[in-house]
Every structure is written in C-alpha cells, then in structure tokens.
Amino acid sequence: MVVKMSNLVTGKTGDWEIVIGIEVHAQIISQSKLFSGSSTSFGSEHNTQVSFVDAGMPGMLPVINSVCVEQAVKTGLGLNAKINKFSIFDRKNYFYPDLPQGYQISQFEQPIVGEGKVVIDLEKGVEKEVRIERLHLEQDAGKSMHDQHPSYSYVDLNRSGVALMEIVSMPDMSSAEEAQAYIKKLRNIMKYLQTCDGNMEEGSLRADINVSVRKPGDELGTRCEIKNVNSIKFIGQAIEYEAKRQVDLIEKGEVIKQQTRLFDPKKGQTRSMRSKEEAHDYRYFPDPDLLPLTFTDEFIEGIRKTLPELPDIRRKRLVEDFDLSPYDAGILVSDKETADFFEIASKDSNSKLVCNWIVGELFSTLNKSNKTIQESPVTPENLGKLINLIDDGTITGRIAKDVFEIMIESGDNPVSIVDSNDMRQVSDEGELESIIEKIIQSNPDQVKSLEEKPNLMGWFVGQVMKETQGKANPKSVNELLNKKLLK
Amino acid sequence: MTSLTELCLYEARDGLKNKSFSTKDLILDHIDAMESSRKLNAFITETPEIALKSADLSDDNYANNTNRPLEGLPLGVKDMFCTKGVLTTASSKMLSNFIPPYESTVTDNLWNNGAILLGKLNNDEFTMGSSNETSFFGSVINPWKKNDKQAELVPGGSSGGSAASVAAKVGVGSLGTDTGGSIRQPASFTGTVGLKPTYGRCSRWGIIAFASSLDQAGPITRNVKDNAILLNSMCSHDPKDTTSSLKEIPNFESSLGKSIKGLKVGIPREFFQDGMSDEIIKMWDNGKEWLKNAGAEIIEISLPNTKYALPCYYIIAPAEASSNLARYDGVRFGHSISSNDINEMYELTRSDGFGDEVKRRIMIGTYVLSSGYYDAYYLKAQKVRSLISKDYSEAFNKVDVMLTPSTPNSAFELNEKCDDPLSMYLNDVFTVPINIAGLPAISIPSSKDKVGLPLGLQLIGKPFDEETLYSFANIIEESSNFESLDDKWWLK
Numbered sequence: 018m019v020v021k022m023s024n025l026v027t028g029k030t031g032d033w034e035i036v037i038g039i040e041v042h043a044q045i046i047s048q049s050k051l052f053s054g055s056s057t058s059f060g061s062e063h064n065t066q067v068s069f070v071d072a073g074m075p076g077m078l079p080v081i082n083s084v085c086v087e088q089a090v091k092t093g094l095g096l097n098a099k100i101n102k103f104s105i106f107d108r109k110n111y112f113y114p115d116l117p118q119g120y121q122i123s124q125f126e127q128p129i130v131g132e133g134k135v136v137i138d139l140e141k142g143v144e145k146e147v148r149i150e151r152l153h154l155e156q157d158a159g160k161s162m163h164d165q166h167p168s169y170s171y172v173d174l175n176r177s178g179v180a181l182m183e184i185v186s187m188p189d190m191s192s193a194e195e196a197q198a199y200i201k202k203l204r205n206i207m208k209y210l211q212t213c214d215g216n217m218e219e220g221s222l223r224a225d226i227n228v229s230v231r232k233p234g235d236e237l238g239t240r241c242e243i244k245n246v247n248s249i250k251f252i253g254q255a256i257e258y259e260a261k262r263q264v265d266l267i268e269k270g271e272v273i274k275q276q277t278r279l280f281d282p283k284k285g286q287t288r289s290m291r292s293k294e295e296a297h298d299y300r301y302f303p304d305p306d307l308l309p310l311t312f313t314d315e316f317i318e319g320i321r322k323t324l325p326e327l328p329d330i331r332r333k334r335l336v337e338d339f340d341l342s343p344y345d346a347g348i349l350v351s352d353k354e355t356a357d358f359f360e361i362a363s364k365d366s367n368s369k370l371v372c373n374w375i376v377g378e379l380f381s382t383l384n385k386s387n388k389t390i391q392e393s394p395v396t397p398e399n400l401g402k403l404i405n406l407i408d409d410g411t412i413t414g415r416i417a418k419d420v421f422e423i424m425i426e427s428g429d430n431p432v433s434i435v436d437s438n439d440m441r442q443v444s445d446e447g448e449l450e451s452i453i454e455k456i457i458q459s460n461p462d463q464v465k466s467l468e469e470k471p472n473l474m475g476w477f478v479g480q481v482m483k484e485t486q487g488k489a490n491p492k493s494v495n496e497l498l499n500k501k502l503l504k
Numbered sequence: 505m506t507s508l509t510e511l512c513l514y515e516a517r518d519g520l521k522n523k524s525f526s527t528k529d530l531i532l533d534h535i536d537a538m539e540s541s542r543k544l545n546a547f548i549t550e551t552p553e554i555a556l557k558s559a560d561l562s563d564d565n566y567a568n569n570t571n572r573p574l575e576g577l578p579l580g581v582k583d584m585f586c587t588k589g590v591l592t593t594a595s596s597k598m599l600s601n602f603i604p605p606y607e608s609t610v611t612d613n614l615w616n617n618g619a620i621l622l623g624k625l626n627n628d629e630f631t632m633g634s635s636n637e638t639s640f641f642g643s644v645i646n647p648w649k650k651n652d653k654q655a656e657l658v659p660g661g662s663s664g665g666s667a668a669s670v671a672a673k674v675g676v677g678s679l680g681t682d683t684g685g686s687i688r689q690p691a692s693f694t695g696t697v698g699l700k701p702t703y704g705r706c707s708r709w710g711i712i713a714f715a716s717s718l719d720q721a722g723p724i725t726r727n728v729k730d731n732a733i734l735l736n737s738m739c740s741h742d743p744k745d746t747t748s749s750l751k752e753i754p755n756f757e758s759s760l761g762k763s764i765k766g767l768k769v770g771i772p773r774e775f776f777q778d779g780m781s782d783e784i785i786k787m788w789d790n791g792k793e794w795l796k797n798a799g800a801e802i803i804e805i806s807l808p809n810t811k812y813a814l815p816c817y818y819i820i821a822p823a824e825a826s827s828n829l830a831r832y833d834g835v836r837f838g839h840s841i842s843s844n845d846i847n848e849m850y851e852l853t854r855s856d857g858f859g860d861e862v863k864r865r866i867m868i869g870t871y872v873l874s875s876g877y878y879d880a881y882y883l884k885a886q887k888v889r890s891l892i893s894k895d896y897s898e899a900f901n902k903v904d905v906m907l908t909p910s911t912p913n914s915a916f917e918l919n920e921k922c923d924d925p926l927s928m929y930l931n932d933v934f935t936v937p938i939n940i941a942g943l944p945a946i947s948i949p950s951s952k953d954k955v956g957l958p959l960g961l962q963l964i965g966k967p968f969d970e971e972t973l974y975s976f977a978n979i980i981e982e983s984s985n986f987e988s989l990d991d992k993w994w995l996k
Contacts, residue, residue: 069605069606072836073831073836074604074606074831074836074837075586075592075594075599075602075604075712075713075831075837076585076586076604076606076608076708076709076710076711076712076713077709077710078708078709078744078745078746079746080743080744080745080746081746108827110826110827110830110873112830112833112847112850114833114835114846117831117835117836118830118831119827119829119830119831119833120827120830168844170846172835298874298875300826300827300870300873300874300875300878301873302823302827302873302878302882305715305716305717305747305824306716306746306747307746308746308747
C-alpha cells in the first residue's frame with residue numbers, strides 16, 4: 018500500500034518532509050548484568066546491586082553473561098535481522114561520575130546483529146516497513162542524581178553494567194505517528210520475545226530521535242538528535258516541535274546546526290544540549306579484556322527454535338482461526354497480554370463477541386480505572402462465560418452489561434451473578450403473553466394511535482422490558498406484539 | 505648461625521618438611537632481612553604481623569602433616585597485585601591510600617598453597633618504567649654494585665622491588681608482572697631468574713591493569729627450579745578472566761633435568777644489533793655453546809618485523825593504558841582533590857595523582873586513539889602486531905626455543921636515563937616483542953660484564969611450552985656457574 022504524502026509539513030515556502038531515525042536503548046530481561054553477577058532488579062536501595070566490576074575497582078575484569086547474548090540474538094531474529102557470527106566489544110571512552118570505568122563497553126564496528134526490518138501499523142490498516150541498521154550490546158551507566166542535595170550530586174551504580182540493546186533504525190520514518198508506531202511495534206515485538214519489558218517509565222526502553230527536514234526529493238537535511246524522550250506521547254510532541262523549529266529556522270534563512278537536544282516534557286519543547294563541535298571523541302577501540310563473540314549456525318538455529326509467535330504472524334492466525342477482521346486482530350495483537358486474554362476468553366466462546374467486548378466494554382472500563390489488562394478484575398475465563406450466557410440466550414444483551422458491571426466490582430463468576438440476581442431472560446411465551454395482554458388492556462389509547470403511528474410499537478416493547486426488568490427476550494417480544502397488535 | 509634467608513625456595517621447603525627448623529624461624533629471619541634492607545627501598549608495605557600469624561598456621565600444618573605445596577614459604581608481592589586488607593598502591597600517589605577488599609587470583613592461589621606474604625614490593629608507577637625510578641615511593645636500589653663499589657644502580661623495572669628483594673635474599677621468591685619486559689629486564693639486572701609465562705597462563709583478575717592485552721604475572725626467583733615450583737602454584741584457569749587459558753597445567757618442576765638432545769635452538773638474527781657490546785655478544789655465544797654441548801642444534805632464524813616491535817608496543821600499550829587508567833578519577837576510591845566543578849576535580853586529581861611517565865603514556869595513548877589518528881597509529885600497530893606474531897609462529901615451525909640476550913646492557917646508574925625516555929624505552933628492545941606475540945620467555949643470569957654486573961640470557965618458547973623453557977634454562981644455569989651476590993653492603 019502506498020503511503021500518501023499527507024505527512025508533509027506546510028511552511029511559508031511550501032511543503033517540507035520530515036525525516037526520522039530512531040536509536041532505541043532496550044534493557045535486556047536478565048537476572049544479572051552484562052559483565053558481572055550483580056542483580057538487575059529495579060527499585061532497589063541505592064548502590065546495593067553493585068559488584069567490584071560494576072564499580073570499576075582496580076584489577077576487575079568483565080565476563081560476558083551468555084543469557085544477555087542469547088537475548089540479543091533472539092531480538093535480532095525477531096527483527097528479521099542478520100545475526101553476525103563474529104562480533105567484538107569495544108570501549109567507548111569518556112569521563113563522567115556515573116561511568117565508573119571511565120569507558121562504556123559497547124560494540125562499534127562489528128555489532129552482534131546487522132540489518133533487519135520492522136513492519137509498522139498505521140491508521141486505517143496501512144502498513145510500512147522500517148529498516149533496522151543494526152543492534153548491538155552495551156552496558157548501561159549508573160545514574161547521576163542532581164536533586165538530592167543543594168551543592169552535591171549523587172551517583173547510584175545499581176544500573177551500572179546492566180545489559181542494553183541499542184537498536185538503530187534507518188531514517189525511514191516521516192511523521193510523529195510513524196515514529197510512535199515504530200516504537201510501539203518494536204516494544205511489542207520485544208515483549209513477545211520477552212527480551213525487554215518495554216517499560217518506558219522505569220527507563221527500560223529509551224529512545225533518542227534523529228530529526229531533519231527537507232523539501233520533498235531533496236538530499237537529507239542536517240539532523241538533530243533529541244534525547245530524553247521517555248514516552249510515546251512525548252515522542253510525538255518532540256518530533257512535531259523539532260520539525261517546526263527546523264522549518265522555521267530554514268525559512269528564516271538560517272542554517273540547522275548538528276546538535277544533541279534535550280526534550281523538556283513540561284514545556285513540550287526541545288533545547289540544545291551540545292553542538293557537534295562539543296561532541297566527545299570517544300576513542301573507540303576493541304576491549305582487550307574480552308574475546309570476540311563467535312557463533313555457530315547451530316547456536317543461532319537453536320535460538321530461532323525458541324522464538325514465540327510474533328505479532329504479525331499472530332494477527333494472521335487470529336484472522337484465519339477466529340474469523341476476526343484484520344483491523345480487530347491488529348488491535349488485539351498490538352498488546353501481547355490483550356491477545357493472550359482474547360485467546361483464553363474465546364477458547365469455548367463466540368470469538369467475535371469476545372473481541373467486541375474486549376475492545377468495547379473492557380477497554381473503556383480499564384481506561385477509566387487506569388488499569389492494564391493484566392490487572393483486569395474480570396478474568397478471561399469469566400468473560401468467556403458471560404459471552405456464552407449472551408450467546409445461548411440465557412441473558413439479554415442489556416442485562417449482560419449489568420452483569421459485567423457486577424463482575425468488575427466483585428470479580429465474580431457471571432453464572433452465579435445471573436442466578437443470584439434472577440437475571441435470566443424471559444422467553445416463556447405464556448408469561449410474556451400475559452404481560453403483553455395486561456399492557457394492551459391498560460393502554461387502549463396507545464393501541465388506537467398505533468394504526469396511525471406504527472413507530473409506537475417501540476413504546477410497547479419498552480413497556481414489556483420495563484415490566485420484566487430487561488429480561489424479556491426481545492425477539493419473542495417483537496413476535497408476540499406483532500401477532501397481538503397488527504392483525 | 506647463618507641466617508635461614510640463605511636458603512633458596514626449594515631448600516627452605518625441604519628444611520621445613522624435614523622439620524630442620526620451624527616456619528616461625530624462617531619467617532623471623534626473613535622479617536629481619538626485610539627490615540635491615542630498607543636502604544634498598546624494595547618494599548612499600550611490610551607485613552610482618554600477617555607473616556607471623558601465617559607462620560603459626562603453617563607450623564600447625566607441618567605438625568599435622570597437612571602441609572600444602574608452598575607451606576610456610578615467605579614471598580614478596582609486587583604492589584600491582586590486589587591483596588585483601590593490605591595497602592595496594594601500584595607505586596602511585598593515586599592509590600597511595602587504597603586497601604582492596606579483594607585478593608587477586610594469583611596471590612589467592614599462592615596463599616591457598618601455603619605461601620606467606622612478607623610484604624608489598626615497590627615498582628615503577630603503574631609498571632610504567634624500566635628502572636623503578638618512576639615510583640611515587642622512591643627508587644629501588646639494586647643490591648648489585650660495580651666492582652668499584654661506588655655508584656648506586658637501578659634494579660631495572662618495572663618489577664624492580666621484586667627483583668632486588670630476591671637478589672638481596674629477602675623472601676625466597678617474589679611475584680612480578682611483565683607487560684614489555686618488566687620481569688625479565690630487572691631479573692637480568694639483578695642476577696635473578698625471571699619468567700614471563702604465556703599470555704593467559706596466569707589470571708589477570710585482581711592485578712592492577714597497565715595494558716590488558718600484554719600484562720602477565722610471573723615469578724622471580726634465585727634459581728630455575730624455584731621458578732618452576734612457584735609458577736605451578738600461581739597459574740590456574742580463572743573463570744573471572746575471559747583471557748585466562750583452559751590449558752592443562754603441567755608439573756613444571758619435573759621438566760628440569762630433561763634432555764634437550766636433538767631439540768632446535770633458533771638464534772634470531774635481527775636481535776644482533778649494531779654497537780652491541782662485546783660482553784653481550786660473548787655471553788650470547790657462550791649460551792649457544794652450552795646448549796650445543798647439551799645436544800641441541802643451533803639454527804639461525806629470521807624474525808623480519810622485529811624492528812617494528814618497540815614502536816608497535818609504544819602505541820598499543822599506552823592506548824590500552826589511557827583507557828585502563830581512566831577509572832582513577834577521584835570519585836570512588838584513591839587519591840582525590842575536590843572542587844566545585846566536576847571537570848576541575850578530574851584535572852586536579854589526575855594532575856596531582858599521576859607522575860610524569862604515567863601522564864606521558866596516557867597522553868600518547870589518548871592521541872593514538874583519537875579520531876583522525878586511530879587508523880594511522882593504533883590500527884596500523886595492531887596490523888604490525890599480527891605480522892610480528894606471524895614471524896614467531898612461522899619460526900617456531902622450525903625451532904623449539906629461541907635464545908637471545910635479555911637486555912642490551914647491564915644495570916645503569918640511578919638518574920642516568922631519567923631525562924631521556926627514549927633511551928629508557930630501548931632497554932626493552934629484546935623483551936617487548938615477546939609480549940606482543942604473547943609467548944613465554946625466561947631470563948637466566950649467565951655472566952658478568954667487565955665491571956662485575958650480571959647479564960642475562962633470554963629463552964623464548966612456544967605458546968604454553970614453559971616446560972621446554974625450564975629444561976633449557978636449567979642447562980644454562982648449570983653451565984654458567986653464575987655466582988650470586990655475596991656482598992650485602994646495605995647491612996653495613
């Protein structure tokens with residue numbers, strides 16, 4: 018499908034195209050750090066998850082954690098990327114108090130994963146391919162805290178040495194929406210793979226956004242890198258602000274300087290952090306403490322065998338096996354937990370109804386209470402049961418909403434809720450007939466007017482529902498009313 | 505009664521085993537020798553309390569027949585090995601207050617084998633030097649003097665304290681580290697036996713790093729047999745050091761006395777230099793003769809890239825050092841000068857904490873890794889390094905061992921070369937290529953020059969073939985009749 022060029026930004030001198038590339042830092046899910054045995058648990062007391070290696074003590078040496086290597090390979094495979102059978106670790110040298118060794122162990126010229134691709138999902142079912150340039154392993158720095166004391170900064174080394182994957186995209190995105198879709202898709206893939214939990218708030222997924230603008234068809238413009246963009250929403254704001262800033266500058270006749278910029282979430286703006294001239298010379302060179310990583314085909318194929326079903330494949334399967342529309346299936350698989358919830362709920366139930374209920378009632382309830390689907394008080398099993406009660410006519414659709422509300426409140430099984438509240442649908446013709454008779458008897462005027470106003474039939478239906486507290490089978494009611502009143 | 509310090513390592517071991525004396529007797533004599541040799545400035549930290557406490561345990565072990573291979577033997581340890589709870593300085597102001605909370609793998613292996621720490625030995629600051637004159641704690645004095653008994657001489661470096669203490673018979677052996685000759689050159693200058701094992705033979709974990717791809721720990725002893733015994737207890741495969749070898753560790757002592765008949769000795773012609781002194785040439789010729797007499801075949805070989813070894817070394821080693829020494833920033837441990845500005849704190853701390861030679865090498869290393877210079881220097885040096893390694897691996901298809909002088913000259917006077925770094929660097933011309941190729945090599949005292957100073961021969965071996973080195977070294981030792989130091993002038 019062709020992406021229409023609605024992504025253009027209109028300036029005074031005409032239309033501008035935004036060019037976006039993204040570097041994602043994804044914290045690898047692992048028990049211990051990349052080069053030491055220290056724990057990686059988040060939120061521990063400051064400086065309690067720190068080994069002598071992580072603190073850069075004299076004579077300490079890094080030893081590679083093979084779990085992190087496997088996770089990186091797995092992620093590479095999930096991104097349809099080339100796994101490099103030979104890769105090396107380099108030192109990136111710079112001074113900062115939260116970098117105890119005085120260098121970060123990273124990969125520079127020969128990363129563990131080469132080129133790959135990700136298909137992103139845009140509005141109205143549009144898909145677009147974003148190319149991945151590379152993925153490499155590196156260790157995280159510690160955390161500097163500048164707000165703990167009026168004149169001192171503090172350093173917490175718990176994060177020092179934690180394994181990260183840096184995933185670099187090609188400059189293939191051209192709008193805030195595409196960038197957001199890319200991050201969402203990448204995060205989703207890694208959650209499926211269980212290689213990164215994707216939690217942007219806790220910093221386990223961080224994005225640096227490269228933005229430039231150009232007139233359509235021109236060479237690439239000078240880019241600015243925006244750091245510290247730690248939510249999907251901010252990514253959108255940062256790109257829109259930055260693109261406009263660049264267009265305004267160029268249209269004023271100024272030149273864009275290559276810079277690193279910082280996003281300020283309070284103001285929704287980016288501001289200059291350092292220029293290209295102030296950029297560090299990192300003096301990369303191969304880390305002599307570590308041997309190159311070398312893989313056999315068997316090793317890579319062994320990991321490939323452990324790959325779970327990824328979102329794009331799952332979406333296809335949901336369409337085929339559960340008879341969903343591609344759009345609905347796309348919504349479900351965009352979050353692994355939602356798709357899992359769906360599959361459990363629709364195990365013995367009408368899958369289309371299950372999907373409607375998840376996307377409708379469940380989502381809106383969860384949104385209101387700010388809960389994730391994993392925190393849902395309604396279990397997928399119970400939702401399935403509720404759907405069955407609707408499907409087999411035990412309760413009406415209207416009653417189902419009441420049952421659902423009770424389920425949200427209590428977490429109870431819908432079957433027992435229906436029983437204990439006497440909410441079963443009334444389909445017994447004799448019972449309904451006598452109720453209808455009674456209504457006809459007591460409303461002769463309405464019966465008379467019905468000949469001129471056929472719409473009044475709805476009023477009769479309403480009366481029956483009121484009389485039965487919504488439990489009457491609507492189909493039976495309609496049939497009986499037609500029989501009685503439209504002779 | 506003669507002091508028990510006159511006994512070498514294996515003699516002391518046998519004496520303890522036979523219960524001719526107690527560990528405590530042995531340790532007391534060595535503590536006495538250590539204290540009365542302070543003029544030599546070989547020790548930065550003396551640890552008599554630890555030694556005496558350990559001696560009691562060793563005596564118990566001998567009494568219970570639970571003695572370990574090095575039970576009760578006192579050793580000095582270069583101040584580059586982290587020793588738990590004992591000051592470890594790298595002979596630098598930067599670490600002048602650093603007490604590690606951990607023990608290096610090599611020293612840990614030794615203590616587990618029953619050896620006893622006598623003290624921490626002086627060396628060139630962060631091992632950068634060839635005379636032990638760059639130490640923050642002052643120069644080490646060579647126990648040897650010229651026949652005229654006048655000037656004080658350097659012991660060589662960087663393991664100057666390790667070599668001087670062994671030559672002065674303080675401790676039965678010592679630990680050194682060798683990055684470009686730091687064990688073999690001081691061994692040659694002090695008439696001691698010094699071995700640099702194959703890269704990966706000894707774990708580097710807990711040794712303060714200079715140049716990680718070249719650093720290797722090794723023993724300095726009074727004779728070849730002691731050296732073999734000590735090496736056995738030092739090496740191990742260490743999962744904490746990725747570059748440590750998985751190779752099986754043979755019994756090195758049993759390679760002594762093995763016949764070398766029919767084995768081939770390579771004489772690399774590029775090691776013969778214009779202006780080489782007659783004494784060095786004569787010693788080298790003697791060495792060939794001794795080995796020939798023992799049945800070995802002498803073959804001239806060529807290592808064409810030898811001339812690039814020194815420049816290659818002085819790019820790679822400083823490059824790695826500039827990165828390895830970045831951690832000394834005053835933030836977490838060691839020397840620190842505070843400031844309200846973080847960059848100023850770095851500048852003040854590092855300007856004051858490092859000496860001139862260390863600063864020189866950090867600057868060289870930073871330069872050769874800088875963008876725009878990396879390809880011309882560091883990358884090219886790495887390529888040259890491969891060529892040098894290839895020279896050796898090809899030559900070792902033809903020979904079993906190589907024989908060269910250890911150094912181009914004997915010990916020089918204190919302050920003689922201090923202001924001339926280049927001439928200082930030339931001291932390592934015969935030792936540096938071996939580190940670049942990662943090979944094992946040993947220096948054996950072989951003769952004395954005309955002023956009575958020791959000269960050493962260097963044997964170079966195939967990777968992980970320290971055994972052959974010991975077999976050959978043993979023959980040189982027996983043939984040379986080298987007389988060890990007898991004048992303990994520092995006691996007077």
